Amino acid sequence: MTTELDKTFDPAAIEAKWYAHWEANGLFRPERPDAQPFTIVNPPPNVTGSLHIGHALDNTLQDVVVRYERLRGKDALWVVGTDHAGIATQMVVERQMALSQDKRTNYSREQFVDKVWEWKAESGGTITRQLRRLGCSMDWSREQFTMDPHFTRAVVKVFVDLYNQGLIYRDKRLVNWDPALGTAISDLEVETQEIKGGFWHFRYPLADGVTTSEGADHLVVATTRPETMLADMAVAVHPSDARYASVVGKEIVQPITGRRLKVIADEHADPELGSGVVKITPGHDFNDFEVGKRAGFAAGEMLNMLDAKAAVVQTADGLVPEEFLGLDRFDARALVVQRMKEAGFLIPHVDKDGTEHDAEPRTIATPFGDRGGVVIEPWLTDQWYVDAKTLAQPPLEAVRDGRIEIVPKSWEKTFFNWMENIQPWCVSRQLWWGHRIPAWFGPRVDGGMLMIDQSMSNANMIFVAETEEEALQQAGEYYRSHGFDKPVEVVEDDAYDANIEGEFDGIYLVREEDVLDTWFSSALWPFATLGWPEQTDLLARHYPNDLLISGFDILFFWDARMAMQGMHFMGDVPWKRLYLHGLVRAADGQKMSKSKGNVVDPLGLIDRFGADALRFFMCAMESQGRDVKMDESRVEGYRNFATKLWNAARFCQANGIGGSQTIAAPAATSAVNQWIVGEVSATVAAIDKAMADLRFDSAAGAIYRFVWDTFCDWYLELIKGQIDDETRTVAGWVLDQILVMLHPFMPFITEELWHAQGNRPYELIVAQWPQASANANRAASAEVEWLIDLTRSLRTAKNELGLPPGAKLEAWLATPSDTASRVLTGNSAAIERVARLSAVNVTPAPEGPAIQVSAGSDALVIPLEGLIDVNAEKERLTKALGVSEKEAAALAGRLGNANFVERAKPEAVEKARADHAHHAAEAERIKAALERLG
Structure with a gap:
C-alpha cells in the first residue's frame, strides 16, 4: 500500500523523523555476526567543537562508504567519539568561569577537573547532535570519549610500556611555547601570519684585538629579534666564507651582556644573506638549537632568557643586566635596540631618500598560537618525548609493501619524506585537563645522599607506572637498594622540597603535573575504541580497520601516529587504506577563515537546502583529494535534483507504479523496458567501480546521470501513455534500484520514498545492494x-x-x-x-x-x-557569426598577451577565458546551423 506523497518536497519534514527511527532501532549496526566485517573510525572531533564545513565533507564521505558497505551486507561498524581536546576545553571552561569573576587557580586541580566534567555533561554534545543532522550512521551505542575510563587505561598503558621500552623519555629541547596559555603546543596549533617588523644590524666587537682579514675589528650581525641577544652563545659564519676564515675559533664580545662568544663555522650561515654572520641563540631558535648542538653545546648548557610568560629572566651565567629582568620580551626588544644604539653598536638603515632608520622594514612570517593568539616563542624546557624515528619504521615499510594503501597515491612521497626525517615527538602539555602523565619524581641517591632538584627536572629519579601504588613500590625498591629503609609517600609539590636528608622520617614523591598531548591519546583510536588492552571479540573482529578517511592536513599529526602506535602495539596496520581528501575552500579558492568573513555554516546550508543536497554536493565535488570550492548554487542544484526524483516518484504513484516485489530484474519484452534494465546494471557497475577506487565524484556522477537523464528525462517520457502491467513492474523495480543506489549519498529522501512506494519488510538502510548482472539487450x-x-x-x-x-x-x-x-x-x-x-x-x-x-x-x-524564411535566417545567422568570431578573436588576442595574463586580476583573466570559450562555442554552433540550411 503506497503512501501518497506531498506535492512539495520538504527535507526538514523527513530528516529528523528518519534519523530518530534508524538510531532507535539499532539500524546503524544491525546484528550480522556471520557477515564480513567492515570497519571505519571517525577522526574524533573536539568535544568543544561545532560542525564546520570540513567536518561536513569528512563525515559525508565516511557515511557514504559505511552505508554502501552496509547495503552490500557487511557487518559495517563506524566507530564514533569525541576528543577531550585538552587546550580547547580548558580554555572554554576558564572563559566560562571568568564571566563570573572566577578562575582556575581558585581551585585544586581535582576540583577544576570536576568542573570540566560538569561542562562536558551539559555542553559537550553539540557536535554529535550536529553529526546526526548530517545523517551520519555511526554506532552511537558505543560512542567513545578519549577520557573514558577504559580509554584512559589504554593511554596510560601505552605510555608506561613505551617508557619501559626506552621509546619515551624526558629531554630538554626547544618547543613551540604559547606564553598566553603557558604550555607547549603542536605545529598544527601554530598559525603563521605575515607581520610588519624590522631587520636590525649590529656590530659585535672581536675580542683581544683580533681583526678580520679585511682589517675590521668587529663582525656585523643582523636579526629580526634583537631581544634574544641577551642569550647569545656564539656567532656563525659559513665554512667556505673566506672573509671570516681568520676569525673562526676566535672570540667576540656581546656588547650588552659582555658575554664572550666563539666564532664558529657552520653551513647554516648563508654568505649571500646580509653580512654572512649569524648570531646563535640556541635556547630561543629552532635552527640555532641545531647549530648549537653541532657546536658542542649540550641542551642543559644552553641559555634561557625567558620565563613561561615570555618575560626576561636571568640566564645561568648571570650576565643579563638587571634593568632587563622582568620585562616583557617586546619591551626588552625596544630596550636592547636603545642600549645598542646609545653605545654606538647599531648600524642604521638608510632608505632611498637618505633617511636613517634603526631597522630595515621587513614583512616577517611570524608564528602565532591559534588559541592563545600571541606570538609563539621557541622555548627551551624539559618535556616528555616519543622516539618517533623508531616507531616510524614499520609504517614506512607497510606503505612501501602495500599493506597500507594511500589514496591518492601522490601523497606517498610527502608521507615518506616526513617519516624518514621525523623528529622526536613532544607529548607533554602544561595543562590540568587531560591524561595526566603517570610519572612520579623522587630524590636521586648520589654518594649515599638523597639529592633533590626542586624544579622537578631530569636530575631527579623518575618512577613511571600505571598506578600510584606501583610507583610507590618501584620507589621503595630503589631506595631500599641504596640503604634508605624509610616509608615512601606521594605529596603535593609544595611539600616536595622537604626531601633533604635528615629532615623527615620518610621519602616524598610528587606526581608529574603535565598531561599528554591529545594527539597521543587519539593515536590509539583504531584499537583502544575496540576494547584494547582487553583482547575483546570486537577487537579481534574489527582490527585492522578497513579504511581511514581524513583531511590531508592531519596526515602527520594523527594518521601517521595511528600507524606508529597501531603497528607497535597490535603488530598490524591500523587500517588497510588511507584516503586523504582536500580542504573545502571559499568559492574564489581562498582558505576559509573567520577573519576573512568567508566561513560557510553547513547547518545553515542544511536548513536551506536539506542534508541530502549538501551531502551530494560534497561527494560530487570530491575528486581524489583536490580541494573543494564551495558553491551554494550547486548545493541548490542538488536540492532541485532531489525534487526531480520526488516528482518522478509522484508520477509513478499516479500511474499505479509501486514498490517492487523482487530483487532480481523482472522479465521485460518491450525495447524500452529491456533498455532501462540494462541501464540499471551499467549504473550499478559504474558505482561499484568508482567506490572501489574511492572516486566519490564518479560514483555521484553515475547515479545523478541515471536518475536525471536516463530515468526521468527519457524512460518516464518514453512510457507515458503506454504503461501496461509489464511497464509498471519494470518501472517499480527501477525506482527501487535508484533508491538503493542513491541511498548512501541521499539517505533521507530515499528512505522516505522507499516506504511511500508500499509496505516494506525492512528499511532501505538495510536493503540489499543491486547486482550488476542484468545483461543489456543490444537490439533493444x-x-x-x-x-x-x-x-x-x-x-x-x-x-x-x-x-x-x-x-x-x-x-x-x-x-x-x-x-x-x-x-x-x-x-x-x-x-x-x-x-x-x-x-x-x-x-x-x-x-x-x-x-x-x-x-x-x-x-x-x-x-x-x-x-x-531560409534566406532571412541565413542572413541573421551570418551576422551573428561575424559578431561571435570578432569577439572570440579579440579575447584570444587579450589572452595571448602575457602582460594581461600575468598582471591582471585573476578573476579578470578567468572571465576573459570564460567569455572566449562562450563566443568560440557560439561561432561553432552558428556554423553548424548554416550548414544545416545548405
Whole structure:
C-alpha cells in the first residue's frame, strides 16, 4: 500500500523523523555476526567543537562508504567519539568561569577537573547532535570519549610500556611555547601570519684585538629579534666564507651582556644573506638549537632568557643586566635596540631618500598560537618525548609493501619524506585537563645522599607506572637498594622540597603535573575504541580497520601516529587504506577563515537546502583529494535534483507504479523496458567501480546521470501513455534500484520514498545492494538510443532555427537502417510525443530547402518550406557569426598577451577565458546551423 506523497518536497519534514527511527532501532549496526566485517573510525572531533564545513565533507564521505558497505551486507561498524581536546576545553571552561569573576587557580586541580566534567555533561554534545543532522550512521551505542575510563587505561598503558621500552623519555629541547596559555603546543596549533617588523644590524666587537682579514675589528650581525641577544652563545659564519676564515675559533664580545662568544663555522650561515654572520641563540631558535648542538653545546648548557610568560629572566651565567629582568620580551626588544644604539653598536638603515632608520622594514612570517593568539616563542624546557624515528619504521615499510594503501597515491612521497626525517615527538602539555602523565619524581641517591632538584627536572629519579601504588613500590625498591629503609609517600609539590636528608622520617614523591598531548591519546583510536588492552571479540573482529578517511592536513599529526602506535602495539596496520581528501575552500579558492568573513555554516546550508543536497554536493565535488570550492548554487542544484526524483516518484504513484516485489530484474519484452534494465546494471557497475577506487565524484556522477537523464528525462517520457502491467513492474523495480543506489549519498529522501512506494519488510538502510548482472539487450538498447539521438538532434535544430520546441515536424528517411525500421514500426506514438515528429516518410524527400538531423547512422530530412524564411535566417545567422568570431578573436588576442595574463586580476583573466570559450562555442554552433540550411 503506497503512501501518497506531498506535492512539495520538504527535507526538514523527513530528516529528523528518519534519523530518530534508524538510531532507535539499532539500524546503524544491525546484528550480522556471520557477515564480513567492515570497519571505519571517525577522526574524533573536539568535544568543544561545532560542525564546520570540513567536518561536513569528512563525515559525508565516511557515511557514504559505511552505508554502501552496509547495503552490500557487511557487518559495517563506524566507530564514533569525541576528543577531550585538552587546550580547547580548558580554555572554554576558564572563559566560562571568568564571566563570573572566577578562575582556575581558585581551585585544586581535582576540583577544576570536576568542573570540566560538569561542562562536558551539559555542553559537550553539540557536535554529535550536529553529526546526526548530517545523517551520519555511526554506532552511537558505543560512542567513545578519549577520557573514558577504559580509554584512559589504554593511554596510560601505552605510555608506561613505551617508557619501559626506552621509546619515551624526558629531554630538554626547544618547543613551540604559547606564553598566553603557558604550555607547549603542536605545529598544527601554530598559525603563521605575515607581520610588519624590522631587520636590525649590529656590530659585535672581536675580542683581544683580533681583526678580520679585511682589517675590521668587529663582525656585523643582523636579526629580526634583537631581544634574544641577551642569550647569545656564539656567532656563525659559513665554512667556505673566506672573509671570516681568520676569525673562526676566535672570540667576540656581546656588547650588552659582555658575554664572550666563539666564532664558529657552520653551513647554516648563508654568505649571500646580509653580512654572512649569524648570531646563535640556541635556547630561543629552532635552527640555532641545531647549530648549537653541532657546536658542542649540550641542551642543559644552553641559555634561557625567558620565563613561561615570555618575560626576561636571568640566564645561568648571570650576565643579563638587571634593568632587563622582568620585562616583557617586546619591551626588552625596544630596550636592547636603545642600549645598542646609545653605545654606538647599531648600524642604521638608510632608505632611498637618505633617511636613517634603526631597522630595515621587513614583512616577517611570524608564528602565532591559534588559541592563545600571541606570538609563539621557541622555548627551551624539559618535556616528555616519543622516539618517533623508531616507531616510524614499520609504517614506512607497510606503505612501501602495500599493506597500507594511500589514496591518492601522490601523497606517498610527502608521507615518506616526513617519516624518514621525523623528529622526536613532544607529548607533554602544561595543562590540568587531560591524561595526566603517570610519572612520579623522587630524590636521586648520589654518594649515599638523597639529592633533590626542586624544579622537578631530569636530575631527579623518575618512577613511571600505571598506578600510584606501583610507583610507590618501584620507589621503595630503589631506595631500599641504596640503604634508605624509610616509608615512601606521594605529596603535593609544595611539600616536595622537604626531601633533604635528615629532615623527615620518610621519602616524598610528587606526581608529574603535565598531561599528554591529545594527539597521543587519539593515536590509539583504531584499537583502544575496540576494547584494547582487553583482547575483546570486537577487537579481534574489527582490527585492522578497513579504511581511514581524513583531511590531508592531519596526515602527520594523527594518521601517521595511528600507524606508529597501531603497528607497535597490535603488530598490524591500523587500517588497510588511507584516503586523504582536500580542504573545502571559499568559492574564489581562498582558505576559509573567520577573519576573512568567508566561513560557510553547513547547518545553515542544511536548513536551506536539506542534508541530502549538501551531502551530494560534497561527494560530487570530491575528486581524489583536490580541494573543494564551495558553491551554494550547486548545493541548490542538488536540492532541485532531489525534487526531480520526488516528482518522478509522484508520477509513478499516479500511474499505479509501486514498490517492487523482487530483487532480481523482472522479465521485460518491450525495447524500452529491456533498455532501462540494462541501464540499471551499467549504473550499478559504474558505482561499484568508482567506490572501489574511492572516486566519490564518479560514483555521484553515475547515479545523478541515471536518475536525471536516463530515468526521468527519457524512460518516464518514453512510457507515458503506454504503461501496461509489464511497464509498471519494470518501472517499480527501477525506482527501487535508484533508491538503493542513491541511498548512501541521499539517505533521507530515499528512505522516505522507499516506504511511500508500499509496505516494506525492512528499511532501505538495510536493503540489499543491486547486482550488476542484468545483461543489456543490444537490439533493444540500439532502438531506444536511436530514438533518443533523434530527439536530441531535433531539439538542437529547432533551437538553432528559432522554431518552438513543441512544433511538430514531418521527416523523410528514404533508406532506413534496420534499427530505424524497428523503431518506426513499433514506436510511432513515442516518436510523435517525444521527438515531436508527426510522421516519418520512408520515401525520398521532396525538393526544396531542408535540414538534415541524425539518429544513429541515419540522416533524416526535414523540409523547411513554410516553416522559416531560409534566406532571412541565413542572413541573421551570418551576422551573428561575424559578431561571435570578432569577439572570440579579440579575447584570444587579450589572452595571448602575457602582460594581461600575468598582471591582471585573476578573476579578470578567468572571465576573459570564460567569455572566449562562450563566443568560440557560439561561432561553432552558428556554423553548424548554416550548414544545416545548405
